[in-house]
Amino acid sequence: MTVLEVGGLQFPPSIWELELASVVFFFVVQILKINLGYDGNRAEHKFSMIIFFGGVLFSTLFFVYYSYLTTYVLLIEICVGTVGVFFNALELILSFVAVIKF
Numbered sequence: 001m002t003v004l005e006v007g008g009l010q011f012p013p014s015i016w017e018l019e020l021a022s023v024v025f026f027f028v029v030q031i032l033k034i035n036l037g038y039d040g041n042r043a044e045h046k047f048s049m050i051i052f053f054g055g056v057l058f059s060t061l062f063f064v065y066y067s068y069l070t071t072y073v074l075l076i077e078i079c080v081g082t083v084g085v086f087f088n089a090l091e092l093i094l095s096f097v098a099v100i101k102f
Contacts, residue, residue, distance in 0.1 A: 046102040
């Protein structure tokens with residue numbers, strides 16, 4: 001297998017396909033998570049909020065992966081990922097409070 005070189009940077013083989021597929025999967029997870037949290041909060045449904053809590057934990061792993069663990073990470077990706085982790089931490093706290101209240 002050959003190494004892909006873009007702009008002087010060498011990428012491992014098949015990394016583009018893996019990272020693109022994971023971005024699409026992360027997008028789908030985010031959409032489902034936000035919709036589930038919205039519906040669970042409006043209906044005050046405890047089980048939906050617990051699943052939302054798990055979705056937040058899962059999306060936090062994606063934010064950490066894209067911020068620090070991809071092949072080449074830019075400073076802007078670290079900043080955006082840190083903001084995403086901050087908002088996920090806020091979602092964790094608020095969803096935990098909602099589960100207790102419901």
